[in-house]
Amino acid sequence: MPVLEQNGTKVWHRRTRSESLTRWAVWLTGTAIFVYCWQKISEVTTWFFVWDAPRIAEDIWTRATPPRWEYITQLGRPIWDTLNIATLGTLIALCFAVPIAFMAARNTTPSATFVRPIALLIIVSTRSINSLIWALLLIAVIGPGVLAGVVAIAIRSIGFCAKLVYEAIEEIDQTQVEAITATGASRWQVMAYGIVPQIAPAFAGVAVFRWDINIRESTVLGLVGAGGIGLQLSSSLNVLAWPQVSLILLVILAAVVLSEWVSAKVREAII
């Protein structure tokens, strides 16, 4: 009851007493957790460096400007590699994501008790782990280079694409599928005529969206040795060549903005 009696007069409160108490308790615990976290962080921080930070930042800034523009001639191949990592990785991921999505969607899965949980497990585990970690792992297995980057991007994208596609499959109009089934079509024909046309727009949207994200991610894969422009970034950082670093960052920024623009245009054209 939000209306309480106090000294004989009725007073309106937004919440009852126990409600406000719980609210206070939640806020208090939340604040306590935050304070604890902050203390833990500050314990292991060398505050001397932090107070010195403005000076260091200024120092880096003066070293990094102006960018070394002529270095761009050496970035052609890395940029090409970065583009390939993102594009090929996306394509490979889509090839795997589609069958997994069909296995994970409730209305198309061959077996809800065996196949679906496995498909969902693949989706969640590939999605939870960042592509940099996949890249680290693949470098340990197949050696550094563009291939490791392509595969890392592909693995990471499988779960993401499969999740969005299987949600689209679960939302299709079932009567269209019924109509195709009623003509005497086989299981595969029902899929090709009844389901695929319905999810095609969603699929194209997901592909372009993920490609955009993958361009971003592939620019930094080189930091762990998986090819692309990140390799140049990492080697420039190692020798503290700040003018090169700033140029590479500008190039990455341009790539990110450009890919976002392309994907927005393509999505507009599809929908």
Add this chain to the structure above:
Amino acid sequence: MLRLEKLVKTYKTGDQALKAVDLTIPQGQVMALIGPSGAGKSTMIRCINRLVEPTSGQVWLEDTELTGLSSGGLRRKRREMGMIFQEYALVERLTVMENVLSGRLGYVGFWRSFTRRYPQESVDEAFRLLDRVGLLAMADKRADELSGGQRQRVGICRALIQNPKLLLVDEPTASLDPKTSRQIMRLICELCAERGLAAIINIHDVALAKMFVQRVVGLRFGAIEFDGRPEELTPDVLTTIYGEEDWEATIEKVEDDDEKTAEAEVAAL
């Protein structure tokens, strides 16, 4: 031609949609299935081509029993039963022509259907059917660009190109305006007459049903309450099927004034 014997459907929820229905439909008969919502009309139609698996009972199409068929055998028999749906159920992102040709899916292999290389006879037949329903010019339009009445005509073509012996028609006019509804019903009945097809038309517009069909079956709570000629549908009969209501207005003969104009429109569209 089609014979249902003791057909029962009980859903997992325990609802008994069909209670031991017996029904025989001879060659070339157009039959309307009426009854209140939830009477089991849709379930019955879907049990015949096993879009819904019947719980027990038998369905005989000519000399074949359908409920015991394997999936391959069922597909071959489904080709002989064309189905027309309430919300048209066209694949909206495919073209009109692809939708019509999808009726031939049971006759062609996967790769031919996937690459859209249908045999020339099928393509010609599709064009002939589209011309018959007045949609030839729309062949390469996408299905979602069409109006309701046009979509239902495409749905009819898709059912007919299967070269069926029987049409299963589920509420063909429920999403259409009154005039288009009559045009569509007339078209279905004319085509059945031309090709000597039997049809089960599941419909809730009693007046419309009476105008076009030779036989009416009334379903209530999954059991047949009435089976007879349209003229025999008296207010008493309707009360047993649907419950108490003033039926005189519904039964009143609807003037079929726009017969000629409607005909012209169908041809012009």
Add this chain to the structure above:
Amino acid sequence: MSNELDAVLGHRWKKPPLIKRDWLRWTIGVGAVAYLIAAFLTIDVNWSRVYEGLDRGAAFILAFTTPDFVSRATDIRDGLLESIIMTIAASVVGIAISIPIGLGAARNIAPLPVYLVCRGIVAVSRALQEIIVAILLVAIFGFGPLAGFLTLSFATIGFLSKLLAEDIESMDKVQAEAIKASGARWLQWINYGVQPQVMPRLVGLSIYRLDINFRESAILGLVGAGGIGATLNTAFDRYEYDTAAAILILIILIVMALEYLSGIIRARVQ
């Protein structure tokens, strides 16, 4: 039989192509194929190295069946704890800062200069990836979780402010106007007219961002910004696949738990 029908009978039928103009369709098709060939050819693959690695790959997959939580238990525990601490602190601070910036980046409630500044902050934060920000912050603030905490806070601002601003821009104007008409001040107006409309989505997005922050915190250690990433990197370097598998399994479990939790919370607030 009509004339149009005569014209089409006996002719082959082809599905109308997606792209109507012939030359454009061919250019795109040929271009795509040429690109793919060029892309494949320029991947330098050291096949003997890959072949050698297959054994290690198999060893790693097998390691998932026998993950080793024990031998580096302290490292794993400290790393995970640090990741979680960074995640929570950064989410709280990030969300707190995103709310005013989100308000400022919504064109329908903020004046133009404020709008431009806030949109600028959002754009910068979204364009820079976490790992690059982390590198710069580590260079400035030194190694440790403080750099990671700042990185995640910064990334949260870009993500949350943008979505919050879009939400405010698409809110129901009538409700907000009704509050304004009652003579409310700006803050009262935000509190009564805007907040109730965007609150459920803000809570949902915040939880979602917490989830993302945790995933991202796992990689920050690679560049020295604290968290489980450093432990993981060491495990890979030493080819201790069973320890690496254990860490990955823990990350996946925590992410799953967070997703489950966010599902429950989002269902409750909406």
